[in-house]
Amino acid sequence: MSGHSKWHNIQKTKGAADAKRSQIFTKIAREMIVAVKTGGSGDPANNSRLAAVIAKAKAANMPNDNIKRTIDKALGAGNTDNFESVVYEGYGPNGVAVIVEALTDNRQRTAPEVRHLLDKFGKGLGATGCVSWSFDKKGVLVLDSEDLDEDTVMMDALEAGAEDMQASDDVFEIYTDPDAFNDVVAALEGKGYTFLEADVQMVPQNYVKLTDEEDIKNMEKLIDALEDNDDVQNVYHNWEQD
Template identity: 60%
Template structure:
């Protein structure tokens, strides 16, 4: 998966301020709440989507007390917040493809905000399906390389049912089919692995590199605006970020 820049995104997110970390906690909190409602149970043992969300929350250092409080609130009748999952597609500067996944309680507000960001930073929001054909859904599990034996991690991943394995400078990236993601993650977790991230992602088939500073600046500002929006849960794109910095 050459050009996959997920790890640089993770590094940048881990270095964010407490205020930005609180935004990450809020976004994951929404995912946990939706998983409880859609899965019909607040018991992770019988709700695989909730188990996956809990693993994602822990990988992002969300405290256990926060996780338990969110699940309890979502399971109670007194929680009136209802979120709708809507996916938007569009293009950034120089045709960079973007898929933006949201959870919103006001689709008009969210659509207006996203359209404004795309227009302001040299892109345009498109119609459903305009860029998704350039991506493939995959489970992606990232394990920090330090202290791990590459052959052992690869063996454990493939035995667990992984479809692909890649060793990068800082991490090991383990890829699965979407339907196998939960089982592979749980198997590796049972073997004692901790994850930098674990999620089902939209992985692009090819990447585009921006070469002029103006386009790079606009793309980064578009990414920042999207990430700062509380309704935005995930941003998938085919921008191959410069290797000289940690920004995605």
């Protein structure tokens, strides 16, 4: 896959993300509850959306007890959590494309908050489809490349059904069709691989480099503020970070 490494874009903020581990677990748990409810099953073998969220949870080092407890909660008759998926598109500084995926129980709360942040630190909220055309939906698996042979990983990934692999920044990034994501995860886990990241994501087709220091600071603030919002699940952008 051409284009700048997605992992390169996020690894600089990984330390900050690790410090917010409880918040990350809370967001994954919300996603898991939605997956169980919409899929009608707490068994990942019969619920592909749940299987994908569990892969994401494992890559984030979410304990198995937390995963089981969340699934049990979602299956409980007394659970009244009712979240809907909403996607916002807009622009950061200097036209950087931004996609915000949220799970919310109140659109009237979430939309103004996302709009405010895009207005404050970027160029504002856009119409549906204004930037998503420049992203591809892909399964993304990231492996620590230390002690792994690139040719072997490539062969295993392709045999598992992956589309492509990149080697960069001490990691291997494996890309899959979203529909093949769970099968590729299962096949590679069966060969003993563990992932630094495993999720279906919006991958940019091209990247924008920011050179103005104020733009860089505002883009960092925008990402941090969006990720700190309880309703926001994922933030995708095409900012090329050094």
